[in-house]
Amino acid sequence: MRGNGRNHNFVIQTRQKDDILFSRSSDGVPIAAGESFEFKVRRVMGYSQIRFLAIAEAGFTIHVLEAIDSGGPFVETDTLTSAASPGGQQVVCENIEPCGSFMKLILENTGGGPQAPALQALGHPV
DSSP states (O other): OOOOOSOSSSSOOOOOOOEEEEEOOSSSSSSSSEEEEOOOEOOOTEEEEEEEEEEEESSSEEEEEEESTTOOOEEEEEEEEOHHHHHHHHEEEEEEEEOSSSSEEEEEEOOOOOOOOOEEEEEEEE
């Protein structure tokens, strides 16, 4: 059967599933108060949004750094600061649109003691 301009004979594949770009479990090594954990550089070109969900017992900040090349230079493009949830935990639930081709995160413990925040950042395809 031949296409008629409206009905064509090919299928355009689309990706609907988000990809895990950054992940850290609450079972991980605790981060001391005032200290930070730096994630490895990830390629984010091809994602329309990066979706963050992070949860901890005390305050924390996620510094989002982006670059054109994997080797940098990296610049801070977003700072995501936790806020108290109704359950009393600190949470970040945000979507950002990447502007660089590469991204790395710095997870900073701003609480009063050591803690292991759980974090997951998903790349949503274009």
